Amino acid sequence: MSIDVANESGVPVDESALSELARYVLDALRIHPLAELSVVLVDEEPMAELHMRWMDLPGPTDVMSFPMDELRPGGPDRPSEPGTLGDVIICPQVAARQAEQGGHGVQDELDLLCTHGILHLLGYDHAEPEERTEMFGLQTELLMGWRPSAAAASRTAETRED
Numbered sequence: 101m102s103i104d105v106a107n108e109s110g111v112p113v114d115e116s117a118l119s120e121l122a123r124y125v126l127d128a129l130r131i132h133p134l135a136e137l138s139v140v141l142v143d144e145e146p147m148a149e150l151h152m153r154w155m156d157l158p159g160p161t162d163v164m165s166f167p168m169d170e171l172r173p174g175g176p177d178r179p180s181e182p183g184t185l186g187d188v189i190i191c192p193q194v195a196a197r198q199a200e201q202g203g204h205g206v207q208d209e210l211d212l213l214c215t216h217g218i219l220h221l222l223g224y225d226h227a228e229p230e231e232r233t234e235m236f237g238l239q240t241e242l243l244m245g246w247r248p249s250a251a252a253a254s255r256t257a258e259t260r261e262d
Contacts, residue, residue: 101123102134102135102137103122103126103136103139105118105138106138106141107141108142109142111193111196117207118210121211121215124246125214125218126218131171135171135184137188140187140189141190142190142191147161147194154166161194162213165187165189165217166187168183169183169185185221188213188217188220190213195209219235
């Protein structure tokens with residue numbers, strides 16, 4: 101599995117921890133071992149530009165996902181197809197503010213955002229109540245398996261407006 105984490109934000113971030121988390125999430129969802137994922141950390145200005153360009157919303161957001169091959173999780177006896185998942189773009193400055201507001205650590209927030217972004221790449225969404233329940237439930241389950249404190253951040257995120 102190829103997971104590329106690039107920190108273009110200028111903010112110190114544990115890239116190896118995000119890579120390990122991404123591998124954990126992809127393995128848990130039975131994503132093909134030849135799948136590719138890119139995680140990019142950017143400053144507020146480029147995130148605000150992406151947010152306006154793709155969502156027509158002002159200001160920086162916490163995470164955005166740009167799927168490529170529309171891969172889906174594998175089943176109990178089979179991994180997904182090989183391919184490129186796409187890009188997860190995270191803004192550490194927004195993550196730090198959200199962590200402070202939520203009363204948890206920045207790394208927990210980054211873990212949450214990375215997991216959330218990966219789930220979007222895999223076709224999960226939270227526009228409808230039943231989708232939201234499914235996505236946030238899976239997100240919490242994955243983070244609980246990764247690190248319980250990150251799962252607490254996930255429960256806090258459920259109350260935020262995206």
